[in-house]
Amino acid sequence: MIRENIEKVRGNIAKACEKSGRKAEDVTLIAVSKTKPVSMLQEAYDCGCRDFGENKVQELVDKWEQMPKDIRWHMIGHLQRNKVKYIVDKAYLIHSVDSLRLAEEISKEAVKKHVTVSILVEINVAGEETKFGTGCDEACGLVEEIAKLPNLLIKGLMTIAPYVENPEENRQYFEKLRQIYVDIIHKNIDNVYMEQLSMGMTGDYEIAVAEGATYVRVGTGIFGERFYAGL
């Protein structure tokens, strides 16, 4: 089941890339494994998945301990400052940096542990009140401030699009995130390496790929429905 799902998602990504003149290897599929047991992660691993996404610190740490060490763990959920210390040396990329205070805490812990932490700045493109992420107008300023902090590398931007029936409705938000990304590149800010756009989930990843996603985060489409609150 998991194998078929992964093959289907990879096939869809390849098709979406082809249609938009992109290379399939420029898009990385993150298997979002939150709430799922390690046996299921192992199945995905055996199909070649090396990028896994989790949204809770404790769960990421538990799975990090149990799973092979060549996995790249992506922290995609809202991150509380008091939990940063547990994951700075375990997360390959933190997608959900939405404030200067959080970035400062990550920087501080990274200095302490002598590591460099790669992050994405999360932007609430649709302006939904229920979601975290900085507003579009503040995005550039926030990136400039975060870029001054030691032991942090800003690799790009992330957004969580609204839940919609028709994924076409989210195309505008993916376009918008890409536009902000291009604007930031043109500012040539020191210490900012804009190369990643993390956008698109099970319902809309093909559209996100068409709009330039380099990371898509797919949970349900690989592991099936989640049976308890996972968001």
Ligand SMILES: *Cc1c(COP(=O)(O)O)cnc(C)c1O
């Ligand atoms: C849960 C989650 C996903 C995956 O959602 P699906 O719809 O199951 O693919 C992607 N991104 C974030 C930030 C999530 O929390």
